[in-house]
Amino acid sequence: AQSVAQPEDQVNVAEGNPLTVKCTYSVSGNPYLFWYVQYPNRGLQFLLKYITGDNLVKGSYGFEAEFNKSQTSFHLKKPSALVSDSALYFCAVRDPIQKLVFGTGTRLLVSP
């Protein structure tokens, strides 16, 4: 079965510093990977996805993610964090019958 793991419940980073939110995946076949962000009491906003092609995927709000097949990882990154980036981040994988399977989420806290 397809699955993703987000090993960190929370990531703390100072504003202006680079941030990384980790995600590893387990799939059979080609991985279709997604990152979403959720602000309090809101739905999920799409950030980026990897389907095929370049391993470095650029997305919304300056975020990017690197697909690493050998490490089965799809970590979310941003060169310089903003306080407004503080939110809950979900990694997800599309399974063979097209459902999204979400990770447990990582709370990002960016301090001023």
Added chain:
Amino acid sequence: GAVVSQHPSRVICKSGTSVKIECRSLDFQATTMFWYRQFPKQSLMLMATSNEGSKATYEQGVEKDKFLINHASLTLSTLTVTSAHPEDSSFYICSSGSLTSTDTQYFGPGTRLTVL
């Protein structure tokens, strides 16, 4: 990306009553919509897949008679929580998309249901 709305954003009801949540795809025709629920500090759990003009497909453990889904048009899917109980209190989120693996699902803003 696509715009998905939900109504209401927040609802409080008494135990035993039914609550209807609407999910609208505002700028494209969604042949498929998905309904999720999210408990506090937890991830999203898929409840059902709603296909326009046909019966919804429910995930294992989700009571189809309790969570009624109707997808009568390409822009509207509704979730009705029947005979709601306090344990049904949760954050319900819908998304629209297709069954193509590379397509992106776009999510509504969610509905906070509180059953007293």
